[in-house]
Amino acid sequence: MGDAGTEAGRPADGRDRDAAGRARNARPRxxxxxxxxxxAEGVERQPEGVVRTPRETVAEAQxxxxAGKPFHAHEVFEDAWKSGPEDERALWRGLAQLAVGLTHAARGNATGGARLLRRGAGAVEGWAAKRDADRPYGMDLGGLVAWARELATRVEGGAGPVDAGAEAPRLGS
Structure with missing residues (x-):
């Protein structure tokens, strides 16, 4: 029998940490x-710290x-931002922000969703402008920026929780 007050699967000390004391974030999602x-039975999490080629990143995120899992797509973009070349980090971070913005919009958080969609759009647009690159790795950055801003406007206007799968952007053409 486990300690009184603990839920099934929860660490006995209430802390979800690895042997080095770092947070594991193993709670089901x-x-x-x-x-x-x-x-509870959750959705399988994306493994963290996976190094993929840019095209593998785009394909997996798409x-x-x-599948209506923008939170998980954000984790794929985050891996690219953390492991990719320094000059591409702003691109991948912006794409991660777009995915998190869609996540918040799907959760019904209009303010956070719109803010992240606009922030991500600005980051992606700024990265593309500095490099005169609108289609890196087959992605349509101009189309993504337009998608994000249009969705942000709808969400702010009361479109309230959106269907993440139905609203998912096309990363490429």
Missing amino acids: DGLGRPLPYG ALLD
Whole structure:
């Protein structure tokens, strides 16, 4: 029998840490990345720290977006931002912000969703302008910027929780 007051699957000391004391974040999550109670069946998490080629990143993120899992797509973009070349980090960070913005919009957080969609659009647009590159790795950055700004406007206007899969952007043409 476990300690009194602990949920199934929750560490006995209440802290979700690895042997070095770092947070493991192993709590189950739903398809939009929201934490579920310990012991609940959640959606399989994306492995962290995976190094992919840029085209693999785009393909995996697109599959997750199409499946209505923008939170998980954000984690794929985050891996690219953390492991990619310094001069591409702003691009991948901006794409991660777009995915998180869609996540918040799908969760019903209009203010946070719109803010992140606009921030991500600005980052992606700024990165592309500095490099005169609108289609790196087959992505349509101009189309993504337009998508993000249009969705932000709708969400701010009360479109309230959106369907993440139906609203998912096409990264490429």
